[in-house]
Each structure stands twice: as C-alpha cells, then as structure tokens.
Amino acid sequence: MARFTRIEVFNEMQRTGLVPLFYHENVEVAKEVLRACYEGGARVVEFTSRGDFAHEVFRELNLFAAQALPEMMLGVGSVTDAGSTSLYLQLGANFIVTPVFREDIAIVCNRRKILWSPGCASLTEIARAEELGCELVKLFPGGTYGAGFVKAIKGPCPWTNIMPTGGVSPTKENLSQWFDAGVTCVGIGSQLISKEVLKNKDYAALSEKVKDCLAIIDEVRG
Numbered sequence: 001m002a003r004f005t006r007i008e009v010f011n012e013m014q015r016t017g018l019v020p021l022f023y024h025e026n027v028e029v030a031k032e033v034l035r036a037c038y039e040g041g042a043r044v045v046e047f048t049s050r051g052d053f054a055h056e057v058f059r060e061l062n063l064f065a066a067q068a069l070p071e072m073m074l075g076v077g078s079v080t081d082a083g084s085t086s087l088y089l090q091l092g093a094n095f096i097v098t099p100v101f102r103e104d105i106a107i108v109c110n111r112r113k114i115l116w117s118p119g120c121a122s123l124t125e126i127a128r129a130e131e132l133g134c135e136l137v138k139l140f141p142g143g144t145y146g147a148g149f150v151k152a153i154k155g156p157c158p159w160t161n162i163m164p165t166g167g168v169s170p171t172k173e174n175l176s177q178w179f180d181a182g183v184t185c186v187g188i189g190s191q192l193i194s195k196e197v198l199k200n201k202d203y204a205a206l207s208e209k210v211k212d213c214l215a216i217i218d219e220v221r222g
Contacts, residue, residue, distance in 0.1 A: 002094045003066060004073045006115035009095045010135050010161075012044050012073055013185045017217040019163065020210060021046035021077055021097075022193040025053075027060045029201070033193060034061060036203040038069045040210025046077040046097055046187065049084065059091045066092075075115075077187075082108045089114060097165075097187075099140055101125050106132040117163060121145065123153055126160060136161045136184060143167015147181035154182040163187055170213035176220045188213070 004012075013019060020037050022045075024030045030047070037045050047058050058076060065072040075095035076088045082104035085096055089112055096109055101118040109116035110133050119140040120126045126137050139145055142164030150162050164178055165187035178186055192213060197206045 002089070002092055002112070002114055004094045006095070006113055006135065009044060009073050009075070009115045013136065013163070014161075016041070016043060016214060017179070017185045017221065018042060018210075018214055019044050019046055019165075019185055019187045020192050021048055021165070021187050021189045023048040023050045023054065023078075024198060025051050025057060027057050029198065030057055030061050031064050032201065032203050033198070033206065034065060034072065034074070035069065036206040037193075037210050038072050040207040041214045042210050043071050044073045044075070044095075046075050046095075048077040048189075049088070050078050055084075055087055055091060058088065058093070062092045079105065081105070085109065085116075097138055099138075101129055103132060106134065123157070126153065126157070130160065136163055138162075138187070139164040139183075141166035142178075142186075147177040147183075150178070150181040150183055158182075165189070170209065170216065172216050172220065175213075175216050179217065179220045186217075 020042050062074050065074045073094045076093045077097035079096050079098050085105050085108045095115040097117045099119040101120050117136045117138045118129050120137045139162050143166050161184040163185050168186045168188050169191040
C-alpha cells in the first residue's frame with residue numbers, strides 16, 4: 001500500500017519541481033542512487049520499469065525507502081498496462097507514470113487513489129486525461145514538443161499541470177525555458193543520473209548535481 005496520498009505526491013512534485021528518474025537492475029546500486037537523490041534534496045523519484053524482474057528490484061527499493069528514507073515518495077514509470085500497474089501498486093508504488101495514455105490504468109489508480117501521470121501529446125489527450133481525474137500530465141517526449149508546446153497549452157487551459165520528460169537537462173538555460181513556459185515540474189533521467197555516475201558509483205557527485213538542479217529550479221521560478 002502506498003505510504004503517501006496522491007495529494008501529498010502532487011504537492012511535493014509541485015514544491016520541488018523535480019522528479020529524477022532512473023532504472024538499474026542491481027538492487028544495491030539502485031539503493032545508493034535513491035539515497036544520493038534523497039541527500040541532494042529530491043523527495044519524489046521515479047523508478048522506471050524497463051528490465052526483466054524490474055518489479056523485484058522495485059520491491060526491495062521501496063522497502064529500503066520506507067526504512068531509511070522516510071520522506072521519499074517512490075513511484076514507477078514506463079508502465080504501459082493495467083496489469084503492471086496493479087502489480088506495482090501491490091508493491092507500494094506511490095505514483096504511476098506512463099509513456100502513453102490508457103484509461104484502464106486510470107481506473108486502476110483512481111480506485112486506489114494513487115497519482116497517475118499519463119504520457120500525452122495533444123490537447124485532446126490532455127483533456128480526456130483530466131476528465132478521468134489526472135492531476136499531472138506527462139509531456140513525452142518533451143524534447144520533441146518543446147517549451148513552446150507547453151506555453152500554447154497553458155493559454156486556453158491554465159489549470160493544466162504538465163511535467164515534461166525527455167529533452168530536459170539540469171542547466172539554467174534549459175530549465176528556464178520549461179518553467180517560463182509554465183510547467184509544474186520536470187522529469188530528468190540520464191542528464192541527471194548519468195551512465196558515468198552509475199559506472200563510477202560516484203554518488204556524492206550525484207547528490208551535488210541534484211542539489212544544484214533544485215537550486216536552479218528555485219532560482220528560475222523566482
């Protein structure tokens with residue numbers, strides 16, 4: 001069962017403006033990455049379901065978070081069907097992020113009052129997702145659509161909350177473009193949790209990078 005409500009998760013996403021995301025098949029490495037993000041100030045992290053037995057890694061990671069990182073809101077991304085969603089909710093996922101918009105996932109999450117963020121790429125998809133109770137839509141791939149797309153959406157629909165993923169980097173120039181356009185938060189993967197960090201196990205550097213990214217977001221949001 002999720003340790004945090006959908007409202008708590010959304011409020012934290014909105015407060016920090018950042019959702020780091022990553023996948024690693026090694027549980028111990030994943031724990032260190034999660035700890036580094038936590039020590040850097042991140043409180044919402046997405047573990048992407050991209051490998052065989054990813055749910056087993058997530059189970060151990062979520063148990064670790066509950067014991068060692070009490071404020072960590074750990075969720076799952078790259079979920080593409082209702083069956084996988086149900087599995088991760090049984091393992092205590094605090095939110096679900098999908099690369100696609102599927103109503104069956106919405107039903108499963110809404111039944112358990114879990115935040116779900118569907119990948120949307122048109123105003124029609126966004127409107128339908130919001131009609132089904134979505135609080136935060138994922139713009140994916142963000143780099144393909146760009147900040148201009150967000151600004152255009154926010155014009156007629158200022159109530160829409162958007163999280164771009166893909167095409168987001170932890171630089172002042174890039175983050176300024178997104179937040180000036182009106183995003184609620186950003187999802188950052190390999191630009192933040194790089195292959196080099198994982199290979200060298202440089203978790204101290206990762207903590208600093210997360211801390212710096214959060215500081216930039218605070219600055220660009222004023």
